[in-house]
Amino acid sequence: MPEGEYRGMNLTILDVDHENVAYFGHCADHDFHLQKCTSCGLLRYPPGTACPWCQNREFEWTAVEGKGTVHSYGEVHQAIQPQFREKAPYMILIVDLDTQKGQPTEHEALRVAGNLATPDGDLAPPELVRQVGIGSRMRMVFADVGEGLSLPMWTLDEDAEQPENPWRYPQEYNGV
Amino acid sequence: MTPDVDATAPKFLRDKYAIIGVGETTYTRGSNLTTRALGTWAVKNAMEDAGIPASEVDGMMSYSNNDSTPSPMIAGDLGIRLNFYMDVYGGGSSSEALIGLAIGAIEAGMCNTVVVFRSMNGYSQVRIGGTGARARAPVGGDAVHTAPYGWFSAGQNFSPSFMRHMYDYGTTPEQVAMVKVIHSEHASNNPKAYYKQRLTVDDVLNSRMIVKPLHLLDCCVETDNATAVIVTRAERAYDYRNTPARILAVAGRVCKPRIDMHFQHGPISTVAGYYIKDIIWPNAGVGPEDIDLTGAYDAFTFTSMLQLEDYGFCKKGEGGDYVSSGIMRLGNERPNNTSGGHLCEGYTHGMNMIIENVRQLRGEVDDYCPVDDQDRKQHTFDYSGGACRQVPDANISMNLGWAMPGTGSSMVMRKG
Numbered sequence: 142m143p144e145g146e147y148r149g150m151n152l153t154i155l156d157v158d159h160e161n162v163a164y165f166g167h168c169a170d171h172d173f174h175l176q177k178c179t180s181c182g183l184l185r186y187p188p189g190t191a192c193p194w195c196q197n198r199e200f201e202w203t204a205v206e207g208k209g210t211v212h213s214y215g216e217v218h219q220a221i222q223p224q225f226r227e228k229a230p231y232m233i234l235i236v237d238l239d240t241q242k243g244q245p246t247e248h249e250a251l252r253v254a255g256n257l258a259t260p261d262g263d264l265a266p267p268e269l270v271r272q273v274g275i276g277s278r279m280r281m282v283f284a285d286v287g288e289g290l291s292l293p294m295w296t297l298d299e300d301a302e303q304p305e306n307p308w309r310y311p312q313e314y315n316g317v
Numbered sequence: 318m319t320p321d322v323d324a325t326a327p328k329f330l331r332d333k334y335a336i337i338g339v340g341e342t343t344y345t346r347g348s349n350l351t352t353r354a355l356g357t358w359a360v361k362n363a364m365e366d367a368g369i370p371a372s373e374v375d376g377m378m379s380y381s382n383n384d385s386t387p388s389p390m391i392a393g394d395l396g397i398r399l400n401f402y403m404d405v406y407g408g409g410s411s412s413e414a415l416i417g418l419a420i421g422a423i424e425a426g427m428c429n430t431v432v433v434f435r436s437m438n439g440y441s442q443v444r445i446g447g448t449g450a451r452a453r454a455p456v457g458g459d460a461v462h463t464a465p466y467g468w469f470s471a472g473q474n475f476s477p478s479f480m481r482h483m484y485d486y487g488t489t490p491e492q493v494a495m496v497k498v499i500h501s502e503h504a505s506n507n508p509k510a511y512y513k514q515r516l517t518v519d520d521v522l523n524s525r526m527i528v529k530p531l532h533l534l535d536c537c538v539e540t541d542n543a544t545a546v547i548v549t550r551a552e553r554a555y556d557y558r559n560t561p562a563r564i565l566a567v568a569g570r571v572c573k574p575r576i577d578m579h580f581q582h583g584p585i586s587t588v589a590g591y592y593i594k595d596i597i598w599p600n601a602g603v604g605p606e607d608i609d610l611t612g613a614y615d616a617f618t619f620t621s622m623l624q625l626e627d628y629g630f631c632k633k634g635e636g637g638d639y640v641s642s643g644i645m646r647l648g649n650e651r652p653n654n655t656s657g658g659h660l661c662e663g664y665t666h667g668m669n670m671i672i673e674n675v676r677q678l679r680g681e682v683d684d685y686c687p688v689d690d691q692d693r694k695q696h697t698f699d700y701s702g703g704a705c706r707q708v709p710d711a712n713i714s715m716n717l718g719w720a721m722p723g724t725g726s727s728m729v730m731r732k733g
């Protein structure tokens with residue numbers, strides 16, 4: 142059973158939860174995969190038990206490039222858990238994957254959540270938080286939790302062209 | 318995605334049901350009571366308000382996040398023999414949905430009169446903000462996609478929707494802060510409100526940042542309290558003490574697509590109200606221009622704004638202008654949350670905004686105005702602090718209930 146302790150939380154995926162076991166198992170290999178419907182061919186996120194567009198229950202795990210653009214974010218300044226407090230402010234990013242963006246309808250995308258992280262998967266320091274906003278180009282990294290369980294995270298894509306001024310909330314708080 | 322379906326219902330129940338009684342406990346932080354004692358207190362107050370004896374109540378419903386006491390305990394304590402009860406899992410926006418289900422239960426012949434209550438120690442037991450024991454709970458299965466990111470409290474969960482609205486439409490922190498300013502003004506005329514102090518935009522913007530874009534004062538208060546309303550057929554409603562609030566329409570827990578992860582379906586700054594409006598307006602037979610006062614759920618300042626916009630009280634994207642225009646202020650065109658709402662009065666998962674609208678429609682809001690020798694309020698319509706909060710000629714009200722950006726409920730009532 143994939144499980145582990147992460148920032149004071151006990152994370153568990155039951156063996157019977159095959160979709161999540163497979164999803165986080167691929168993450169543990171640092172090889173991002175999503176379910177691709179065998180009927181309509183659309184990818185979906187988060188993992189699920191049928192295709193939301195055609196109701197087909199069959200799928201294939203498919204490697205997906207972990208690159209995309211920040212669609213929106215939250216920036217937590219007053220963390221709740223003690224082990225997040227020492228890392229505040231931290232960002233929760235909603236990233237539009239380049240893959241399948243605008244499909245099957247213009248407002249849809251595979252929007253994969255994750256924290257803003259350093260390239261090794263740790264929560265980003267304030268000087269990195271200050272640089273990221275809506276429009277920032279990101280690449281996926283992973284935070285390893287336990288055997289068969291890693292979490293997707295996002296870091297700035299060093300190779301991509303970044304927007305000059307990614308959109309950030311207008312008011313700074315404690316310099317961020 | 319499945320194509321949108323026509324969710325409008327036959328209109329034969331429009332105006333056929335009413336709320337005949339409302340009641341609540343005091344709003345505190347530290348009730349020193351069980352949710353059983355709180356629930357009993359609120360239900361008894363609602364029964365006294367209606368003047369209904371226990372023998373004429375035969376249905377009971379409640380909602381909770383496993384942080385309450387079920388109906389049979391409350392009914393037993395009050396000597397109510399039930400022909401129907403149901404206690405469901407749910408938070409915000411359950412109130413309107415359960416009133417709709419109560420109508421259904423009565424219409425099905427299962428019972429005659431239903432009490433709907435919510436009892437919670439949202440401050441001293443299960444913290445609604447997600448702190449305390451909730452922050453230490455193990456995380457399993459689908460929650461592993463969210464909670465390990467420090468993304469599990471309501472404010473944290475909703476923040477990307479709120480941010481995107483600012484990005485999409487240029488909504489400013491100053492505009493949104495006006496929701497808190499106006500609700501605080503209303504609360505200053507509410508003896509029950511937990512926070513009665515009037516605040517300014519600067520007070521909101523200078524309060525500490527919780528999760529951008531939410532300052533402390535953009536977030537509601539956590540309180541301990543219980544609240545109750547009593548629903549019955551309109552033709553029975555006039556047997557009781559107060560002018561009934563007649564129900565024109567309800568919409569219950571209407572969802573955006575993919576609410577398991579609603580961000581997949583944009584625009585993410587659009588909320589469930591976008592879908593609710595197509596049910597509630599035709600079913601009620603009225604439109605935004607007919608509404609005298611609103612109760613737009615204000616777990617956060619942004620919550621009221623996003624809903625008012627998507628229900629059509631203003632054009633899409635102009636929510637910031639709407640909430641900062643003063644239109645929602647007592648004395649102006651369409652006051653919102655005249656009790657002070659969740660931001661100031663207390664947090665009840667939506668019930669207090671229904672109670673407030675019922676009292677407004679009666680013309681008998683419990684403000685600081687004097688009473689006559691019949692114990693009737695003599696409203697002054699002076700909306701300065703510590704005075705009146707009655708809306709003049711309040712005939713039609715709307716409640717806009719919120720669970721999260723992807724789910725909401727609504728109810729339109731008229732003066733009976």
Ligand SMILES: [Zn+2]
Pocket residue numbers: 178179180181182183192193194195196197
């Ligand atoms: Zn499919």
